[in-house]
Amino acid sequence: MNNPLIRVEKIVKKYHRGAEELTVLNGLNLNIEDGEFIALMGPSGSGKTTLLNLIAGIDRPTSGHVFVRTDDISSMSESGLAEWRSRHIGFIFQTYNLIPVLTAYENVELPLLLTPLGGAERRKHVEIALYIVGLADRMSHYPSQLSGGQEQRVAIARAIVTDPTLLIADEPTGDLDAKSAEEVLVLLERLNIEFKKTIVMVTHDPKAAARARRLVRLEKGILIEENHMDGHSSSGLTDGINVSGISAKSE
Amino acid sequence: MGIPVKYNIRNLIVRKITTGLTVLGIALVVAVFLCVMSLAEGLARVFKSSGSVRNIIVLRQNSQSEVQSGVTRDQVPLIMTLPGIERDTDGSPLASPELVVGLNLEKIEGGTSNVTLRGISEKGSLLRPQFRLIEGRMFSPGLSEVIVSSGISKRFKNCGLGDIIRFGSYLWNVVGIFDAGGTAPDSEIWTEVDGALNDFKRLAYSSVLLRTTDSVARDQIIKALAIDPRLALEGKSERAYYEEQTSTAEPIKFLGFFIGVIMAIGASFGAMNTMYATVSARTQEIATLRVLGFSRPAILASFIVEALCLALLGGLLGCLLGILAVNLALSGITGTTNFTTFSEVVFAFRLTPKLLLMGIVFSIFTGLIGGILPASQAAFTKITLALRQVG
Numbered sequence: 001m002n003n004p005l006i007r008v009e010k011i012v013k014k015y016h017r018g019a020e021e022l023t024v025l026n027g028l029n030l031n032i033e034d035g036e037f038i039a040l041m042g043p044s045g046s047g048k049t050t051l052l053n054l055i056a057g058i059d060r061p062t063s064g065h066v067f068v069r070t071d072d073i074s075s076m077s078e079s080g081l082a083e084w085r086s087r088h089i090g091f092i093f094q095t096y097n098l099i100p101v102l103t104a105y106e107n108v109e110l111p112l113l114l115t116p117l118g119g120a121e122r123r124k125h126v127e128i129a130l131y132i133v134g135l136a137d138r139m140s141h142y143p144s145q146l147s148g149g150q151e152q153r154v155a156i157a158r159a160i161v162t163d164p165t166l167l168i169a170d171e172p173t174g175d176l177d178a179k180s181a182e183e184v185l186v187l188l189e190r191l192n193i194e195f196k197k198t199i200v201m202v203t204h205d206p207k208a209a210a211r212a213r214r215l216v217r218l219e220k221g222i223l224i225e226e227n228h229m230d231g232h233s234s235s236g237l238t239d240g241i242n243v244s245g246i247s248a249k250s251e
Numbered sequence: 252m253g254i255p256v257k258y259n260i261r262n263l264i265v266r267k268i269t270t271g272l273t274v275l276g277i278a279l280v281v282a283v284f285l286c287v288m289s290l291a292e293g294l295a296r297v298f299k300s301s302g303s304v305r306n307i308i309v310l311r312q313n314s315q316s317e318v319q320s321g322v323t324r325d326q327v328p329l330i331m332t333l334p335g336i337e338r339d340t341d342g343s344p345l346a347s348p349e350l351v352v353g354l355n356l357e358k359i360e361g362g363t364s365n366v367t368l369r370g371i372s373e374k375g376s377l378l379r380p381q382f383r384l385i386e387g388r389m390f391s392p393g394l395s396e397v398i399v400s401s402g403i404s405k406r407f408k409n410c411g412l413g414d415i416i417r418f419g420s421y422l423w424n425v426v427g428i429f430d431a432g433g434t435a436p437d438s439e440i441w442t443e444v445d446g447a448l449n450d451f452k453r454l455a456y457s458s459v460l461l462r463t464t465d466s467v468a469r470d471q472i473i474k475a476l477a478i479d480p481r482l483a484l485e486g487k488s489e490r491a492y493y494e495e496q497t498s499t500a501e502p503i504k505f506l507g508f509f510i511g512v513i514m515a516i517g518a519s520f521g522a523m524n525t526m527y528a529t530v531s532a533r534t535q536e537i538a539t540l541r542v543l544g545f546s547r548p549a550i551l552a553s554f555i556v557e558a559l560c561l562a563l564l565g566g567l568l569g570c571l572l573g574i575l576a577v578n579l580a581l582s583g584i585t586g587t588t589n590f591t592t593f594s595e596v597v598f599a600f601r602l603t604p605k606l607l608l609m610g611i612v613f614s615i616f617t618g619l620i621g622g623i624l625p626a627s628q629a630a631f632t633k634i635t636l637a638l639r640q641v642g
Binding site (some may be wrong): 058085086089097101102110113114143 | 257262264546
């Protein structure tokens with residue numbers, strides 16, 4: 001087996017709500033290979049978004065480690081994580097999260113401002129990203145002048161413009177009508193197949209999950225099932241607490 | 252590279268009503284601050300620009316002002332013969348024994364105030380280079396004639412050209428109006444000194460003003476007067492004498508700062524409120540910027556820049572309002588009491604580039620105080636909480 005792109009090791013995440021301690025992830029292990037398109041599903045409170053945030057380096061585990069390639073992102077400083085995110089993560093939000101006062105072009109350009117690229121190079125990257133998502137003719141439009149589907153495609157362009165290691169998508173079709181959702185899924189599929197982008201997506205939508213090449217289900221902070229879209233499936237709790245190295249086992 | 256400033260500018264434009272009200276609040280604070288400070292500046296300028304560095308004013312020892320001073324008639328020739336006094340073309344010393352008397356006159360706007368009547372000798376006007384007769388003629392000795400400064404003629408009754416000033420049983424004909432270029436004589440009425448001594452039955456002059464040949468002579472005369480026990484007089488540089496009176500402007504300056512600081516605290520809260528509302532409305536945007544990789548210091552700087560832009564706009568508008576107020580509403584001359592001489596000092600509001608810069612700095616300070624806490628909140632909010640995506 002190759003070294004996985006992402007290695008989540010014995011991850012525990014606890015929150016405190018007043019005096020109550022809430023365990024959202026409980027000793028979870030997960031490997032994600034380079035070039036995978038993985039869908040995380042599960043009921044509300046199952047910990048899927050928390051897992052996504054930990055992989056994206058926007059939250060820290062209570063214990064355990066998240067390795068992306070050789071980087072242990074769970075031990076990075078706040079500023080180190082910010083810098084790491086800018087280089088390695090493209091994030092796609094459910095509600096697009098475009099900056100309303102910036103045009104599509106300026107929104108897509110934002111992550112590039114953190115790179116050493118000059119103005120001309122940035123323009124080239126932005127134009128390519130917007131061309132890939134089919135919005136090259138909407139560069140000067142503000143988010144309020146775009147449909148929901150177009151906004152999400154601009155957000156995808158923003159996520160891919162730096163050519164990140166990993167695309168993180170949190171319910172990317174959750175706010176879209178069926179047609180726009182389909183367009184976004186086709187785009188994500190294309191990014192995975194054609195551009196070899198590794199994608200980790202949280203979704204409630206089985207149709208969206210069906211586009212992924214691997215499906216992982218979480219419940220109460222543990223992995224309970226994973227399906228490869230070639231039909232092979234494994235499920236169940238190996239030790240009652242966590243499922244280790246699902247992708248490795250299934251292969 | 253940080254978050255582009257256009258992000259902040261456009262956000263300010265998008266929220267134009269909130270932005271406008273906050274800018275207006277800061278602008279009014281800056282404008283009031285500038286008006287009060289230009290009042291103090293105008294008053295201070297009267298004293299700072301008065302007097303020549305080569306002139307010496309001779310007073311009785313330990314006198315704070317001419318009002319408290321006395322120089323006897325027999326002391327005057329001793330002073331006049333001191334070496335180092337500049338000579339006029341006729342060879343006579345450029346020196347003027349003078350008498351200062353306070354007249355309580357009626358103001359045009361109502362009420363009364365003390366006005367300095369100065370008896371000057373023949374050389375008195377020559378010793379004051381800013382002096383310029385703008386209407387009428389110079390007074391003639393022995394005829395109870397006076398010339399009045401333009402400022403006093405505009406603020407006091409019966410002080411116009413051709414009027415008769417009455418004070419007790421005294422009557423003086425106003426035969427001329429003069430201008431002294433914003434210096435202390437602009438608050439005075441002048442007459443001939445010996446006539447004034449007779450009118451007021453005084454035995455001594457108040458002071459002697461004299462011009463020295465150079466700064467070395469000036470210092471020597473001051474020293475000579477200080478060490479001569481027979482005279483019991485002291486000489487001061489005329490410039491230094493008037494600068495001592497700038498203390499009159501200090502309470503106004505203090506008031507300006509006091510009012511300014513109190514109002515600035517209010518304006519800071521206004522700016523803070525606006526910035527808190529801004530941060531609150533843009534929590535998700537801020538979290539998004541953090542997710543994209545912008546660091547906490549970048550977010551902090553961005554929101555401080557936004558607060559500073561807000562404040563700077565307020566400062567610029569405040570300066571504009573201040574300029575308009577001083578040049579339109581407050582363009583005339585005004586007066587207050589000189590607490591050294593207890594007589595009216597006439598001056599104009601004076602808004603200098605330095606004061607305008609102070610207004611801008613003042614507004615920036617307001618923005619900084621108002622912006623730093625909301626900006627910190629923006630920078631230190633937990634990303635996951637801000638995105639509302641907990642598990």
